[in-house]
Amino acid sequence: MRSGNPIPILRIKDTLLVTVEVDLHDRLAEAFQADMLATIERQGAAGLVIDISGLDIVDSYVARVLAETARMTSLMGAETVIVGMRPEVAATLVRMGYTMSGVRTALDVDAGLGLLSRGHGSSSA
Amino acid sequence: MDFMVALKLDERELSIRRAFVGLHDEDLQRLASLRPIAEKHTSEVIEDFYRVLLSQEETRAMFPDPATLERAKRAQYEYFMGLFAGRCDLDYAADRLRVGTTHERIGLAPKWYIGAYTRYLWFLHHRLHDEIPSPEEREAAFESVHKMVTFDMTLAIDTYIAAYLDSLDRHRAAIRELSTPVIAVHEGVLLLPLVGALDAKRSERVMEAVLLRVVEEQARVVILDIAGVPVVDTGVADHLLKTTAAVRLLGAQTVLTGISASVARTMVQLGVDVSTMHTKSRLADGIQLALSIVGKTIQEVAG
Amino acid sequence: MQPAPRTLSVERLPIRDERDVVVVRSRVRELAETLGFDPFAAAAVTTAASELARNAWCHGHGGHAVLEQISDGTRKGIRAAFCDQGPGIADMRHALEGGSTGQSLGLGLSGSRRLVDDLAIETARPRGTAVTIVKWARY
Numbered sequence: 001m002r003s004g005n006p007i008p009i010l011r012i013k014d015t016l017l018v019t020v021e022v023d024l025h026d027r028l029a030e031a032f033q034a035d036m037l038a039t040i041e042r043q044g045a046a047g048l049v050i051d052i053s054g055l056d057i058v059d060s061y062v063a064r065v066l067a068e069t070a071r072m073t074s075l076m077g078a079e080t081v082i083v084g085m086r087p088e089v090a091a092t093l094v095r096m097g098y099t100m101s102g103v104r105t106a107l108d109v110d111a112g113l114g115l116l117s118r119g120h121g122s123s124s125a
Numbered sequence: 126m127d128f129m130v131a132l133k134l135d136e137r138e139l140s141i142r143r144a145f146v147g148l149h150d151e152d153l154q155r156l157a158s159l160r161p162i163a164e165k166h167t168s169e170v171i172e173d174f175y176r177v178l179l180s181q182e183e184t185r186a187m188f189p190d191p192a193t194l195e196r197a198k199r200a201q202y203e204y205f206m207g208l209f210a211g212r213c214d215l216d217y218a219a220d221r222l223r224v225g226t227t228h229e230r231i232g233l234a235p236k237w238y239i240g241a242y243t244r245y246l247w248f249l250h251h252r253l254h255d256e257i258p259s260p261e262e263r264e265a266a267f268e269s270v271h272k273m274v275t276f277d278m279t280l281a282i283d284t285y286i287a288a289y290l291d292s293l294d295r296h297r298a299a300i301r302e303l304s305t306p307v308i309a310v311h312e313g314v315l316l317l318p319l320v321g322a323l324d325a326k327r328s329e330r331v332m333e334a335v336l337l338r339v340v341e342e343q344a345r346v347v348i349l350d351i352a353g354v355p356v357v358d359t360g361v362a363d364h365l366l367k368t369t370a371a372v373r374l375l376g377a378q379t380v381l382t383g384i385s386a387s388v389a390r391t392m393v394q395l396g397v398d399v400s401t402m403h404t405k406s407r408l409a410d411g412i413q414l415a416l417s418i419v420g421k422t423i424q425e426v427a428g
Numbered sequence: 429m430q431p432a433p434r435t436l437s438v439e440r441l442p443i444r445d446e447r448d449v450v451v452v453r454s455r456v457r458e459l460a461e462t463l464g465f466d467p468f469a470a471a472a473v474t475t476a477a478s479e480l481a482r483n484a485w486c487h488g489h490g491g492h493a494v495l496e497q498i499s500d501g502t503r504k505g506i507r508a509a510f511c512d513q514g515p516g517i518a519d520m521r522h523a524l525e526g527g528s529t530g531q532s533l534g535l536g537l538s539g540s541r542r543l544v545d546d547l548a549i550e551t552a553r554p555r556g557t558a559v560t561i562v563k564w565a566r567y
């Protein structure tokens with residue numbers, strides 16, 4: 001884990017792509033969020049795709065961090081989509097009562113990029 | 126399957142079973158003292174018994190060769206002699222259960238087991254009559270033997286039942302699997318016709334099956350048709366909403382179809398929030414909507 | 429009265445910091461895999477364990493987890509107890525129904541309950557709580 005940049009952020013034109021593959025426990029989650037916001041502030045971005053296909057467990061804490069981050073980055077002008085959620089993760093979250101409504105979602109990176117390029121899509125619906 | 130645990134056979138259960146049959150320590154002592162008589166006669170009784178088994182086609186088939194027959198007879202001998210070991214503790218019960226498990230596994234039906242044991246009981250009765258002159262002692266001896274045999278038989282029957290119930294559970298699971306068919310009606314569009322009651326367990330399975338298929342087919346729309354669901358109450362509505370929410374987390378939308386007038390009435394009166402899903406009364410309309418979501422449409426063919 | 433399920437294995441893990449929470453979570457995931465849990469059941473029990481371990485650390489001033497593989501004769505399962513030295517849950521029913529006595533305490537508990545087959549809480553006032561969950565493998 002490199003300090004200051006634990007989760008790599010890729011840039012595809014004006015869209016940022018970040019892949020979360022490690023367990024987002026507290027300090028890492030805070031760094032991740034700070035990183036995202038700092039990068040957008042510095043470079044600007046029209047879209048952000050957060051790929052969580054590497055997460056086999058998302059508890060309420062991580063769900064909250066992800067949702068919060070998505071809302072923050074959206075506020076800063078980067079339309080944000082969370083993609084790649086695993087079926088068992090989705091099932092577990094809704095059973096706990098977490099629907100992450102208000103956060104856009106797509107099946108995978110492709111679908112996420114497609115969603116952003118179309119300029120609209122399923123948000124809280 | 127661990128029958129000791131399945132039958133919840135601990136010290137307490139053991140003493141309950143013994144109390145029910147009336148099997149006390151003095152019975153066990155008496156049985157131990159009868160051991161020499163049993164040793165003298167059991168082989169003869171077993172020979173008699175196997176003559177009967179071999180005379181019936183169904184049971185003869187279980188002993189295809191002399192080696193198997195010999196093994197069975199020896200095992201039978203040990204089993205019957207076990208009645209006169211003078212103990213009835215958890216080890217004894219575990220022993221008996223092991224045998225019961227084998228019987229069930231090789232397909233020895235309860236009727237054979239009970240038949241065998243009852244025959245043995247009567248053979249022994251006659252031998253005890255000859256060997257014990259005093260009527261009181263004879264009565265007491267036979268009572269103790271009877272109690273022990275009953276204790277054994279109860280365990281054996283419970284084993285059969287436990288094994289059948291276990292098999293039933295597994296069949297039920299298989300049926301559950303079969304009853305959640307998810308159909309790919311078009312690229313990116315899944316259809317799940319729900320038929321029958323939706324309890325909590327089933328709903329969970331339905332949701333999981335749908336989610337797996339959404340990923341597999343890269344679906345963007347899931348049509349849930351509930352025309353075949355007899356009762357739509359808060360529980361069912363809650364399951365539908367949860368499934369919709371989960372499907373959305375995978376980036377897909379849900380279209381609920383097959384909503385009858387009465388279901389519509391119920392859902393509104395219950396205050397079910399359907400803002401998160403599309404709803405249609407007719408499946409055809411739902412399919413049309415789903416197709417439009419993935420950018421397709423149904424056209425009339427000219428001529 | 430039924431006899432308790434048999435314990436096939438038991439281990440105790442400390443919960444002192446956030447890394448311990450991850451360790452506990454990983455261990456539960458491993459157990460689920462060993463016992464052949466399907467992915468949904470595995471995710472459910474692991475997430476519940478994560479919630480409760482985090483609770484023990486965050487609100488409970490640390491503690492430990494006791495993880496067991498259990499069997500009731502027909503099926504195998506996981507039993508996990510999360511014990512902390514915290515202030516205890518003053519209003520247990522409130523917490524279970526999703527109310528918050530702390531920030532995320534309420535949801536963590538009631539959410540976890542929906543993920544497992546059994547959830548029991550023992551609280552020792554003025555300090556200390558033990559939450560035990562059971563999740564069985566299913567066909």
